[in-house]
Amino acid sequence: MSRRSDPIYLDHNAGTSLRAGVRETMIEVLNDTGNASSVHAHGRRARGRIEEAREHVARLCGEKTRAVTFASGGTEANMTALSPVWQDQGAPVYLDKLYRSAVEHSSVLTGGRFAVADQVVIPVDCDGVLQLQELKEVLKDAEPGLVSVMAANNETGVIQPVAEIGAAARECGHFFHVDAVQAAGRIKIDMEAWQSDIVTLSAHKIGGPQGIGATVVRSTARAPSPLMIGGGQENWRRGGTENVAAITGFGAAAIEALEETSETRHVLDLKTQLEAALRSICPSTVIFGENVDRLANTCCFAVPGIPAETALIAFDLERVSVSSGSACSSGKVSVSHVLTAMGVEESLARCALRISLGWNTSSADIAGFLDVWPKIIDRLNPDARHEAA
Structure with missing residues (x-):
């Protein structure tokens, strides 16, 4: 890459x-x-x-x-x-x-x-x-x-x-x-x-x-x-x-x-575009919590067969910083207690990635991520993009 x-x-x-x-x-x-x-x-x-x-x-x-x-x-x-x-x-x-x-x-x-x-x-x-x-x-x-x-x-x-x-x-x-x-x-x-x-x-x-x-x-x-x-x-x-x-x-x-109303709308628009693109790139993408109210800036998702730990390394080599939702206290990727509590199977939970947007996130940032993501999928699991949701 x-x-x-x-x-x-x-x-x-x-x-x-x-x-x-x-x-x-x-x-x-x-x-x-x-x-x-x-x-x-x-x-x-x-x-x-x-x-x-x-x-x-x-x-x-x-x-x-x-x-x-x-x-x-x-x-x-x-x-x-x-x-x-x-x-x-x-x-x-x-x-x-x-x-x-x-x-x-x-x-x-x-x-x-x-x-x-x-x-x-x-x-x-x-x-x-x-x-x-x-x-x-x-x-x-x-x-x-x-x-x-x-x-x-x-x-x-x-x-x-x-x-x-x-x-x-x-x-x-x-x-x-x-x-x-x-x-x-x-x-x-x-x-x-x-x-x-x-x-x-x-x-x-x-x-x-x-x-x-x-x-x-x-x-x-x-x-x-x-x-x-x-x-x-x-x-x-x-x-x-x-x-x-x-x-x-x-x-x-x-x-x-306190003055972030327009900024929040901008972030939500970016997340909406992001999640639509994630599904377009790979129909098997799972977005956790998508059926309930979520923060405008947060997307936690997984593609079966793409381990989060390996994906994080690949993103980092491309100078893209994302996280696994479970990498907070130890700095290591492990099975998320949040996803486990939600009943997510361990094999899928180990594939979970979190994208969280901020006050200075731009459309170019999302475009750059979406440019890199298909390449990572094809490298780690070439069949994933052809699997149905």
Whole structure:
């Protein structure tokens, strides 16, 4: 195969490109000096930058500024939310169980601060949607616990019925956490409609820097016990000197993410063209979750007989970056727990690839991918393009 001159990046669910405005804002902050906990002018300027960013991130969720607590990323934010001890109106509340779906991100699969014995896994259907009736049955008559569900899946893009899940949790007296890391900037975050007590976010999914995330609570009177203690930063909710530059970048990215309506339509048009072309190139292509609502930017697909691990290497040699939906934490390709939970046969799940588009994905990027893909298929499995769906 001939080597491409310009690289193509189609792995925005892993981390999207830093926006130009965010970069400029961060450079300005990096040229400053000051600890936000200091009372002198330099410290007050740093504090002002943090509070301004907090306001922008709060707006992303339609909440008040004081609802936001910054963390080192989505994983720490999830660990903070997944606490068996919460404060409610100043009194401790001890939650009995963690109820999570079978398709959560690895940072939620571990259960956070809940013991393994205290975790209940709720199955999903063949499209990857949580089985709501089963959740309701499990929650009914149970001691107060924490329900944790991602708004949109990082591998398939499938959007969960979070409002209905939140209503079920509230009706039975349970707390509700929504992992909105992949949803932010792609669908509206409405904590009131979702009836969620807490959502978690990560900046590098919306064009901000890596290494910064946040928890957002619907009521500051009802929040999980701190994970990081040892300092009074973040109103005693997360100890440690704040990363002013990263927080400021997060705030700048949040502003742009709130204004992405036309951008989202553009991304959806590109994905629609992509999926039609995938089927035209190879009729046996399987697109996971295609029968339900998905994020506009995410396509998880497989061609039987084309192993993902081999295809990823072939794409990389062509300077095209895509991913296998299961390559998040280890950097290795393995069978996706998401597809397994959806009942996908292992042989097909091992062929799954994920294309995720971003704010700067162009028509030329999609055209370049589609130019390379038939060549890879013909190289790895010449018969695949002639097999019926």
